[in-house]
Amino acid sequence: MRIVNRRDFLKRTSSLGIAALGARALGAFAQDVLNVGVVHQYPIGEVGWETQHAIGWKAMEAAFPGKVKVTVVSDVQQAQDSERVFRELASQGNKLIFGTTFSHMAPMLKVARTAPNTHFDCCASVTTLKNMGAFEARNYEASYVAGVIAGRMTKSNVLGWVGAFPIPQTVWRMNGFMLGARSVNPKAVCNVIWINTWNDPAKEKDAVGALISQGADVLAGSPNTPVQGVAAEERGAWSVANCSDYSKFVTKKQLTGDIFDWRSAYVDSARDALAGKWKAQDRFRGLGEGGFCAMVPYNAAIPADVVADAKQREKDIVSGKLKVFAGPLKDRDGKQHVAAGASLSDKEIRSINWLVEGINGPFPKS
Amino acid sequence: MMDMLVPVLAATLGAGTPLIFAALGELVTEKSGVLNLGVEGMMLVGAIVAFITMRGMGNVWLGVAAAGVAGALMALLFAFATLTLQANQVASGLALAIFGAGVSAFIGKGYVGVTLESSANAGISLPIDIPLLSPLLDSLHPLVYASWLLFAGVNWFLSRSRAGLVLRAVGESPASAHAVGYRVIRIRYFATLFGGAMAGIGGAYLSLVYAPLWLEGMVAGRGWIALALVVFATWRPARVMLGAYLFGGITIVQYFAQSAGIAFATQFMSMLPYLATIVVLVVISRDVAMIRRNAPVSLGKPFHPSV
Numbered sequence: 001m002r003i004v005n006r007r008d009f010l011k012r013t014s015s016l017g018i019a020a021l022g023a024r025a026l027g028a029f030a031q032d033v034l035n036v037g038v039v040h041q042y043p044i045g046e047v048g049w050e051t052q053h054a055i056g057w058k059a060m061e062a063a064f065p066g067k068v069k070v071t072v073v074s075d076v077q078q079a080q081d082s083e084r085v086f087r088e089l090a091s092q093g094n095k096l097i098f099g100t101t102f103s104h105m106a107p108m109l110k111v112a113r114t115a116p117n118t119h120f121d122c123c124a125s126v127t128t129l130k131n132m133g134a135f136e137a138r139n140y141e142a143s144y145v146a147g148v149i150a151g152r153m154t155k156s157n158v159l160g161w162v163g164a165f166p167i168p169q170t171v172w173r174m175n176g177f178m179l180g181a182r183s184v185n186p187k188a189v190c191n192v193i194w195i196n197t198w199n200d201p202a203k204e205k206d207a208v209g210a211l212i213s214q215g216a217d218v219l220a221g222s223p224n225t226p227v228q229g230v231a232a233e234e235r236g237a238w239s240v241a242n243c244s245d246y247s248k249f250v251t252k253k254q255l256t257g258d259i260f261d262w263r264s265a266y267v268d269s270a271r272d273a274l275a276g277k278w279k280a281q282d283r284f285r286g287l288g289e290g291g292f293c294a295m296v297p298y299n300a301a302i303p304a305d306v307v308a309d310a311k312q313r314e315k316d317i318v319s320g321k322l323k324v325f326a327g328p329l330k331d332r333d334g335k336q337h338v339a340a341g342a343s344l345s346d347k348e349i350r351s352i353n354w355l356v357e358g359i360n361g362p363f364p365k366s
Numbered sequence: 367m368m369d370m371l372v373p374v375l376a377a378t379l380g381a382g383t384p385l386i387f388a389a390l391g392e393l394v395t396e397k398s399g400v401l402n403l404g405v406e407g408m409m410l411v412g413a414i415v416a417f418i419t420m421r422g423m424g425n426v427w428l429g430v431a432a433a434g435v436a437g438a439l440m441a442l443l444f445a446f447a448t449l450t451l452q453a454n455q456v457a458s459g460l461a462l463a464i465f466g467a468g469v470s471a472f473i474g475k476g477y478v479g480v481t482l483e484s485s486a487n488a489g490i491s492l493p494i495d496i497p498l499l500s501p502l503l504d505s506l507h508p509l510v511y512a513s514w515l516l517f518a519g520v521n522w523f524l525s526r527s528r529a530g531l532v533l534r535a536v537g538e539s540p541a542s543a544h545a546v547g548y549r550v551i552r553i554r555y556f557a558t559l560f561g562g563a564m565a566g567i568g569g570a571y572l573s574l575v576y577a578p579l580w581l582e583g584m585v586a587g588r589g590w591i592a593l594a595l596v597v598f599a600t601w602r603p604a605r606v607m608l609g610a611y612l613f614g615g616i617t618i619v620q621y622f623a624q625s626a627g628i629a630f631a632t633q634f635m636s637m638l639p640y641l642a643t644i645v646v647l648v649v650i651s652r653d654v655a656m657i658r659r660n661a662p663v664s665l666g667k668p669f670h671p672s673v
Contacts, residue, residue, distance in 0.1 A: 042582065043471075045478035075475075193624045194632040200586045201577025203617075206377055210621035213373045227577045362624055364632045 037089035037097040040074035047244035049224045053100045056262030083107035090115040096273045135265045138286030139293040140176030142258030144324045146240045147180025150218040152306045159190040160216030162207045170222045175356045192361035201227040245296045257296035264290045288318035376505045381614030384568040386513045388592035391564025398557035399537040401666040403459025406589025407466015412437040412566025413573035414474040417580045437566020438559045445558040471582045482578035521603045537662030540669040598647035601660045613643045
């Protein structure tokens with residue numbers, strides 16, 4: 001029997017206690033139930049930007065039943081408010097917090113710096129921190145495939161694009177669309193009208209009317225509402241959905257759509273956090289398994305050979321055989337941006353501010 | 367070029383219609399001496415109520431009627447605050463606008479992104495085939511015709527009817543009208559409720575006909591434009607119509623110009639409708655005497671019967 005000295009006893013148990021505390025403080029160990037926070041800027045509707053994110057976090061909940069608890073705060077419209085909400089979520093014990101739009105980037109950066117033990121992930125953010133990641137979709141891949149369909153289905157060879165704001169996300173989609181259309185139909189052109197708003201259905205409808213009067217018979221665009229497709233269908237034109245599948249509203253004349261698929265973004269992030277292996281990443285993915293964008297099922301009216309061609313191109317893009325922005329590429333003023341044999345780098349894509357040949361209409365340099 | 371004229375005209379008339387409803391309603395309200403700045407809020411509430419009614423009942427006209435009632439109820443709140451409780455009209459109107467935005471967003475929460483089947487544009491088919499007019503009239507919604515009837519009605523009411531004369535008298539000198547025996551507060555109540563109902567119908571047009579879908583804030587500032595139209599048109603219904611169609615027309619033409627390749631900065635083009643409407647109306651209404659004749663003298667001033 002050893003005489004246990006009180007001093008030694010205290011030394012040994014306290015060092016154990018400190019070790020345990022230290023392990024907790026590190027935060028990066030496997031958790032039992034992961035508390036996740038998600039913030040939406042607008043209310044979640046049936047379709048639209050917020051809906052696609054809702055599909056994402058619902059998939060995350062379903063993938064880890066019982067191990068993930070999601071707190072969703074929606075309709076936080078002002079950036080200042082979202083900063084307060086991020087702070088509250090972090091202080092309430094949420095270990096993984098998602099922002100769903102570009103305007104969440106700045107408030108999240110502020111909060112992430114003060115909460116180093118919490119993981120943050122922001123959609124469409126352009127910066128990352130050690131505990132803040134970003135994810136963005138290469139939806140130019142999807143709009144390229146949509147352009148291939150549009151180029152074959154147009155009879156007037158005029159496509160129409162309703163633009164909200166000339167940000168790189170929109171410009172790369174327009175370029176992808178045009179390149180896809182021109183790859184099957186060298187005579188196709190695309191007229192663009194900028195309405196300078198994301199949320200004005202009346203302006204969208206007017207712009208669609210103007211484009212159709214100018215001869216467009218396939219409409220595509222950037223506002224995240226079904227109004228474009230509905231207005232196009234009324235006038236007998238095809239439309240390509242953007243962001244969500246609008247076939248519930250555009251029952252006959254929706255060709256396809258390039259939509260966001262954020263499920264992998266949420267599921268992969270949660271999986272890493274649950275395993276204690278979360279690291280801030282800048283994820284920029286397109287079509288394919290685990291990607292961030294997808295094609296809406298093709299309209300039954302599209303001829304089978306066109307659909308087969310589109311599906312083959314999807315496969316080629318995923319395998320890397322087909323690069324959307326492969327050279328030689330000139331912009332519509334004739335300036336060469338990509339030489340033969342090369343293709344645009346990610347950095348160039350993410351700051352793209354020029355339009356390819358075939359797109360007609362003003363281009364406000366923002 | 368000619369075949370584009372009909373769609374441009376039809377779109378112009380459609381774009382101007384919500385403004386006409388809201389502006390003519392506000393004109394009647396202001397002619398009685400009440401300045402109701404809450405037009406944007408009333409239009410938003412009208413839009414969401416019409417949308418919900420249409421979704422539930424499937425009838426456009428029920429939706430329009432419900433929107434009118436909703437707009438009038440919003441105006442009733444304002445009227446109670448300013449006419450009975452004698453609160454400041456400008457502040458109450460602004461509060462109404464913000465309140466309306468909030469209420470419409472709140473009750474519309476479950477309907478964001480939901481679309482209706484677009485209401486069929488049952489136009490008038492003329493028996494004889496006039497080249498420009500027939501296709502145009504065919505493509506207009508009945509509410510556009512209703513807006514023309516409203517214009518005729520408001521014009522006749524204000525300038526040719528006894529009741530309109532009394533209303534204008536109340537707006538010019540409520541003290542005199544009160545001395546003669548007219549119930550100033552009651553007349554102003556009716557005028558305010560009418561203005562609210564018209565603003566509600568203007569909002570209903572936006573959410574039922576123009577873009578059959580509800581989005582938060584879809585009125586997008588048109589209520590404020592209607593308010594400005596009334597002032598810049600010096601409270602004359604014909605000029606209000608002109609301003610509304612000018613505004614709608616330039617918005618539409620600006621889109622056609624963009625796709626025709628006319629290369630102005632698009633932000634300038636977005637600004638153009640507002641700028642042009644203000645400039646044109648100011649230029650044609652710059653006669654000071656005419657402004658004095660038409661502006662209601664007691665606009666915005668509270669009236670207390672004991673004076």
